[in-house]
Amino acid sequence: MHPYQQPFLFESEATVKNISKEDDFLLVELDKTIFYPGGGGQPHDTGIIKNNDFEAEVIEVFKKDGKIIHKLKPEKGIVDVNDDVDLILNKERRIALIKMHTGEHILFKSLEKQIAELKLDKINLDENESSLFVKAENLSWDIVFKAEDLANKIIEENREIIIKKMTKEEAAEIKELRIKLERIKSGKIRIINIKDFDWSACTGTHAGNTGFTGNIFITKFNFNHGSYEIRFKTDVKKELFDFSKISRQSASILATDINKVPGLIEKLIKEKDEFKEKYRELIKNLPVEIKEEKINNITFKYNIFENYERKKLIDTINEKLTEKTVICLVNKSNGKAGIMLSCSPDLDYDIPKILRETLSEFNGKGGGRDRFAQGSAEENYSEDIIEEIKKRIK
C-alpha cells in the first residue's frame, strides 16, 4: 500500500527529490508521500509541508507523468532538493473524505440492490456533501429511501472492510466485483471488500469498518445529462434537525400531518394546473379590452393581460391597427411579460428599435421587423414598460 493510501497516517517525513517554480508556487516531488493525489472520485489531500527552515501550505496534489506533485504556497523560508521535511495532513479533511468514500461504496451497493441494472457513471466526493452519478431507468424517492435504509443498516452492523491486492486473473474470478477489467493494464489490483456485501476495485482511502461512516443521509437527487445525481452527506447530526424543520414547517403551512405533506402538495399542483386549464378556456371567450390614449395626434392603444392566447392578441392588433395608431399589448405568464408592439402603415416609427431600447432598460430582450416587434421582460415591469414606450413615441 502507498503511504498515501493508509487512511489514518496523518503525519510523516520525506525527502525532497525535485522542485520547480510556477508563479508564486512551488511544485515539489518527494521520495514518498502521505498526500493522496486524487483519483477514483476522491479529491486530493491538503496540509502543510515544513522543516526548521521552511513552511508551506499544500494547496494541491496531483499525478503527472507517474510522479506525485505537491503544489505549495510557501509561507516562510526556502527548501532545497535533498532536504528532509515533515508532512502534516489536514486531518479533518482526510477524515471527512474517508467517511464520504466509505459511504459512497456502501451507498452504491445499496442502490444496486434495489435496481439490478444500475450503472455507476461518476463519483464526486467532497468534505461536506458528495455526489454519486448513476444511470438507471427510473429513480424515485421510494427506491432512494430503501437504499438509504439499507446503507444505514450496513453502517450500523459495523462490517469489516478488507483491502486485498490481487492479479487481474484472480479479480476476474470474483463475479460480484465492480471493476472495469478492460481498463486494467497490468500489475496488482487493489480490491475493497465490505464483508459479505460489496467488492470493488479502488485506489482511495477507506475506513476499516462501515461504522466509521456514522450514517448516510441523501439530501436530494436530480436527473440531468442522462444520469441521476444523488447528493449525500455522511455522519450527519445537526443537519437532520435542519432538514426536519422544513417538513414540520411545511406541515403547519398546509395544516396537515408531516407524512401527508408530499401527497397534499402533489394534489395542490394538480388542482392548480386544472384551474389554469379552466381559466384558459374561460378567457378564450372573453373580449380583448383595449385602452386608448391620445399622444399628440396619435392614438396609443394598450393593455396588460394574463395568460391570454398569443394568437388572440395578434388578431386584436391586426383589427385595432386603424390610422395613426400605435398598439402595445403585454401578456403576463409564468413570471414573464411578453410584449407586442406595432404601428399603422401611415406612421414611420422604427418599432423594433423602440421596443429593443425600451426592454434593454428593464433587462429584457426584443426585436422584430418593419412595423411589428415582440420581446419579453420580468412581469413586474409591465406598467413601466408601457409608460416608457409612450415616452418614446412622443
Ligand SMILES: [Zn+2]
Ligand atoms: Zn473506494
